[in-house]
Amino acid sequence: MQARPRIVLVTGAEMAKPDPETHHLVAALAQLGVEADVVPWSAPVDWAAWPLVVVRTPWDYFRRLPEFLAWAEATHQLTRFVNPFAVIDWNCHKQYLRELAAEGIPTVPTLWLDKGCADAPAQLAARGWGEVVVKPAVSIGAIGALRAMASDPACLVHLDSLVADGDVMVQPFVTSVAEAGEVSLVYFGGRFSHAIRKQPAAGDFRVQDMYGGTVHPHQPTGAELALAEAVLARTPAPTTYARIDLVEFAGAPALMEAELIEPELFLGVTPEAAMNFARVLRDALRAET
Structure with a gap:
């Protein structure tokens, strides 16, 4: 009997909060006949054993950044690695926002x-x-x-x-964050999948759920889509997954962050989200086998 194709979804050993969504992706991949292992990036394993290594939720990477980047640089030479190392290296320091602003992307003054x-x-x-x-x-x-x-x-x-x-x-x-929150547009394989609005708790400015923030479905505007796609067109290499966070500033959308390493992708918010991602990963895996 032929073995099912396998990929690995990279996580962290020490997480600031539990991962709320990888199980959705694992289940969607299983429906497509793909077995997914979930392994911390710091684990002593043979990463070449997987034909596709997907950097997914390494939520401790920023505390050990030199070590994480060394792991990513070494691993991307062993196997298919997404997002590409060039993207991860560029995205790990928010200095990329300065570069994008210089290229005409609307951002918040910094x-x-x-x-x-x-x-x-x-x-x-x-x-x-x-x-x-x-x-x-x-x-x-x-x-x-x-x-x-x-x-x-x-x-x-x-x-x-x-x-x-x-x-x-x-x-x-940015006062609009407290009033309207942030908008996140999620892309898989460069194609728009879904969007959400993250709303902070009353009196707070942080939209993350660990601070009481809530998530709501969102229909993106044409201006939001255009800005997100302009950002993705300027990454060092094409992305397999991306979350583009926008806020309203001076009456128009502005880039708050481009999340290309370990974003929560809100895979449980819409029924099709996890399957959209799973199909892109299945196709990437087929390209390697």
């Missing part, structure tokens, strides 16, 4: 501060912003993010603390 910067408070004061969000340039799930007035001493202490540890980004607080 002050970029390098690790060890000695005059971070002065640079922030020079911007003349009121309420801001201060966050690490390498992180996930709003970990390390603080919303405060730019002149608040607590904000400046937090800023100095972050700069001492790594690169930092500061943005003016």
Whole structure:
């Protein structure tokens, strides 16, 4: 009897929260006759044993970034690896937003501060912003993010603390996030699959569920679709999966983040989402066998 084709879905060993959706993808793949293993990226396994390695939910990568990137660079030379290493390397630091802004992609204005910067408070004061969000340039799930007035001493202490540890980004607080949330457009194989709106809890700005955020179906506008596709056209290589997070800024959609390493894809929100992803992975697997 011929063995079922197998792929591996890469996860993390230490997760900030339980993975709420990989089981949907595993079940959809099974319906297509594909067996999926779920293995932490740091596990001592022979990654070449799988013809397709899918970086899915390594939600601890940002705490061990050099080690994670070394693993990804080595593994992508052994087997088919998605998203491609070039995309992961580009997307792991939010500096990619600066590059996209320079190419004409609408983004939220950002002050970029390098690790060890000695005059971070002065640079922030020079911007003349009121309420801001201060966050690490390498992180996930709003970990390390603080919303405060730019002149608040607590904000400046937090800023100095972050700069001492790594690169930092500061943005003016986008009021539409508190009012309308963020929109996420999900793509598989470069094709639009589904969209959701993430709404923060009352009084909060963080849309993630670990902070009380909620998820709602969303019908994207033409402007949102056009912006998401413009972002995807500028990635270093084509993506197998992508989540493009948008906010309303100055009356139009603006890119908040392009999530191309480990995004929650909200596979349980719409019935077809997991199968859309599974079909793309099955086709990628067939291309390798």
